[in-house]
Amino acid sequence: MLSTIADYTRLTKDMGKSLTQVATQPDVSRETDYFLSHIGNVKTIDDFLKDYRLYSYAMKAFGLSDMTYAKAFMRKVLTEGIGNKNTFANKLTDTRYREFAAAFNFAALGSNATKTAQATTGTATHYVTQTMEQKAGDQNEGLRLALYFTRKASTITTAYQVLADKALTQVVQTALGLPATISSADIDAQAKLITNKVKLTDFQDPAKVTKFVQRFAAMWDATQAQSDSSTNSALILIGGASSASMDTNMLATLQNIRFNR
Numbered sequence: 001m002l003s004t005i006a007d008y009t010r011l012t013k014d015m016g017k018s019l020t021q022v023a024t025q026p027d028v029s030r031e032t033d034y035f036l037s038h039i040g041n042v043k044t045i046d047d048f049l050k051d052y053r054l055y056s057y058a059m060k061a062f063g064l065s066d067m068t069y070a071k072a073f074m075r076k077v078l079t080e081g082i083g084n085k086n087t088f089a090n091k092l093t094d095t096r097y098r099e100f101a102a103a104f105n106f107a108a109l110g111s112n113a114t115k116t117a118q119a120t121t122g123t124a125t126h127y128v129t130q131t132m133e134q135k136a137g138d139q140n141e142g143l144r145l146a147l148y149f150t151r152k153a154s155t156i157t158t159a160y161q162v163l164a165d166k167a168l169t170q171v172v173q174t175a176l177g178l179p180a181t182i183s184s185a186d187i188d189a190q191a192k193l194i195t196n197k198v199k200l201t202d203f204q205d206p207a208k209v210t211k212f213v214q215r216f217a218a219m220w221d222a223t224q225a226q227s228d229s230s231t232n233s234a235l236i237l238i239g240g241a242s243s244a245s246m247d248t249n250m251l252a253t254l255q256n257i258r259f260n261r
Contacts, residue, residue, distance in 0.1 A: 081107025
């Protein structure tokens with residue numbers, strides 16, 4: 001029995017405790033100790049990019065691990081900073097780059113950029129949170145997505161921000177019962193569809209975010225159950241078709257529920 005919502009509730013009921021449990025794990029504690037004891041010695045962007053252990057820790061903290069290799073790209077993000085709307089980071093739809101440039105604001109603070117709370121303890125907190133989500137995903141990808149969406153929801157102001165982030169897109173598409181193939185449609189049409197179905201300002205309300213995540217979790221578990229049933233030939237042979245049909249009916253019901261505005 002899939003239980004995304006049960007696992008989600010367990011972890012978020014006492015988020016402080018959940019994060020502490022992750023933070024004290026030996027591998028996480030070791031990397032965090034290294035980061036906090038060395039990041040203050042970094043004076044320039046070159047120093048930062050040369051220390052792979054520090055740089056990769058920071059990239060993971062802001063959900064950018066898959067871009068760790070792109071040092072020229074990240075150098076441009078850090079060099080231009082976020083001082084005006086025309087900087088490289090501010091022109092990117094993905095807000096994670098602005099968050100990274102704000103945390104390590106070499107453009108504005110120079111050699112003091114790595115001494116701020118954002119660059120030190122703030123980054124460490126992000127790292128622990130990212131690690132918790134990653135470990136959750138090792139057991140249940142739906143749980144990772146639910147946790148990630150909960151953390152990012154309050155930053156969403158436009159549908160384009162959702163569409164620029166694969167994880168956010170997957171949560172919204174699943175919660176609204178939209179097929180993944182819709183991602184091949186015109187980007188403006190996708191954005192319009194999302195804004196027609198969801199009032200984005202609701203994501204500033206924790207209670208409404210929780211409700212949306214619960215909807216996502218129900219849809220996720222229903223589709224996973226349907227997929228498992230359809231691929232289990234042995235179950236079908238002994239009469240599992242009725243069970244698969246029941247899952248399909250549940251999925252259809254969930255898809256027809258409009259998110260409360």
